[in-house]
Amino acid sequence: MPRYRPEPIHRHDSTPRTGVLLVNLGTPAAPTAAALRPYLKQFLSDPRVVEIPRLVWWPILNGIILNTRPKASAQKYASIWTDEGSPLLVHTVRQTKLLAGYLAKDGYDGLDIDYAMRYGAPAIGDTLDAMRARGCTRILVVPMYPQYSASTTATVVDEVGRSLARWRNQPEMRFVRNFHDDPGYIDALVKSVREHWAANGEPERLLLSFHGVPRRSLDLGDPYHCECHKTGRLVAEGLGVARERVLVTFQSRFGKAEWLKPYTQPTLEQLAAEGVRRVDVMCPGFVADCLETLEEIALECKEAFLEKGGQAFHYIPCLNERDAWIKALAALVRKHLGNWLEIAAPDAAARSAALERARTLGAGQ
Numbered sequence: 001m002p003r004y005r006p007e008p009i010h011r012h013d014s015t016p017r018t019g020v021l022l023v024n025l026g027t028p029a030a031p032t033a034a035a036l037r038p039y040l041k042q043f044l045s046d047p048r049v050v051e052i053p054r055l056v057w058w059p060i061l062n063g064i065i066l067n068t069r070p071k072a073s074a075q076k077y078a079s080i081w082t083d084e085g086s087p088l089l090v091h092t093v094r095q096t097k098l099l100a101g102y103l104a105k106d107g108y109d110g111l112d113i114d115y116a117m118r119y120g121a122p123a124i125g126d127t128l129d130a131m132r133a134r135g136c137t138r139i140l141v142v143p144m145y146p147q148y149s150a151s152t153t154a155t156v157v158d159e160v161g162r163s164l165a166r167w168r169n170q171p172e173m174r175f176v177r178n179f180h181d182d183p184g185y186i187d188a189l190v191k192s193v194r195e196h197w198a199a200n201g202e203p204e205r206l207l208l209s210f211h212g213v214p215r216r217s218l219d220l221g222d223p224y225h226c227e228c229h230k231t232g233r234l235v236a237e238g239l240g241v242a243r244e245r246v247l248v249t250f251q252s253r254f255g256k257a258e259w260l261k262p263y264t265q266p267t268l269e270q271l272a273a274e275g276v277r278r279v280d281v282m283c284p285g286f287v288a289d290c291l292e293t294l295e296e297i298a299l300e301c302k303e304a305f306l307e308k309g310g311q312a313f314h315y316i317p318c319l320n321e322r323d324a325w326i327k328a329l330a331a332l333v334r335k336h337l338g339n340w341l342e343i344a345a346p347d348a349a350a351r352s353a354a355l356e357r358a359r360t361l362g363a364g365q
């Protein structure tokens, strides 16, 4: 029997309020071993992330990994930490504010836009509670992962479900599943590369490096691999460059099992050994720069490429606060809100304009 949280407000005349919840992965509270330990424990205890039987995984996690990795990871985090905090959190907060500003400018100032993290803080359950207290009765959840994967997107949906299991009066829910081929997202990526090339010239190869997952998840039906490749193809087509100049690779392997191939760092080393002088690397699977892009790619992989004889390595930042991306995110949110926009718009004129925009949004897709 679930124990329900008490309902905060007794209302007879409540107007339904529509909320949008952006969810990203999460990050430690500080770049220290003490802060890394609970973060990694929560993250690596998630059976959606590590699909090894608990009886086998538990002693490895608690006996080995949580005694060694917090210190090693903390050092890496320290190299990318900013005055404002962890880049992933800083970008997520800014994206939320910019999105709210964009939607308000468009007439949707009645929407309640917030963010949460799957691991660490602010927790999904706490943020949903706060949205409930503000009167949200309809919530669209946007996992900030363009490519669907069980280890990221599905675990957000699971956690939302676990949180709502404690509610008596549940909201109406919608979820964005993926946006790997969304024209606005692809266009923002293409624009970012074009801008970089206009300022710095073009490389011999462009690597699109995505976070890896165990190879086994592909064999078991996870669409992640195919969605990464579709994003890669659409970016290459958008750039109008020969297909062989754009490579899709996978980074951040964890443990000894085989992960999706080709692996990013060995590919860079091989390219250097073959005489490729300049590569550019972009990480389209991350919408915000984080440890995996700023440390692993822009520092570690750069060093590896240059050590093997490469001459120039350019890291093209994530979409972060880029205008084209926030615009695309606003369009994506409006598309998924669909008929909910009717009650999100503040007055009758704005409401009919909102509905008209909602009708024409998905046109041609």
Ligand SMILES: C=CC1=C(C)c2cc3[nH]c(cc4nc(cc5[nH]c(cc1n2)c(C)c5CCC(=O)O)C(CCC(=O)O)=C4C)c(C)c3C=C
Pocket: 025, 026, 027, 028, 043, 044, 049, 050, 069, 073, 086, 088, 145, 149, 151, 152, 211, 212, 213, 214, 224, 252, 254, 285, 286, 289, 290, 291, 292
């Ligand atoms: C153990 C298995 C892991 C899987 C599977 C996995 C999938 C996965 N992760 C991201 C996005 C991010 N991961 C980040 C950090 C990170 N990832 C793992 C492990 C797995 N990820 C660990 C242990 C860590 C923590 C750092 C470390 O100790 O190495 C981050 C960065 C967070 C930050 O604070 O900056 C992101 C983002 C995706 C998209 C994905 C599958 C598609």
Ligand SMILES: [Fe+2]
Pocket: 211, 252
């Ligand atoms: Fe990860």
Ligand SMILES: [Fe+2]
Pocket: 225, 226, 227, 229
């Ligand atoms: Fe595939």
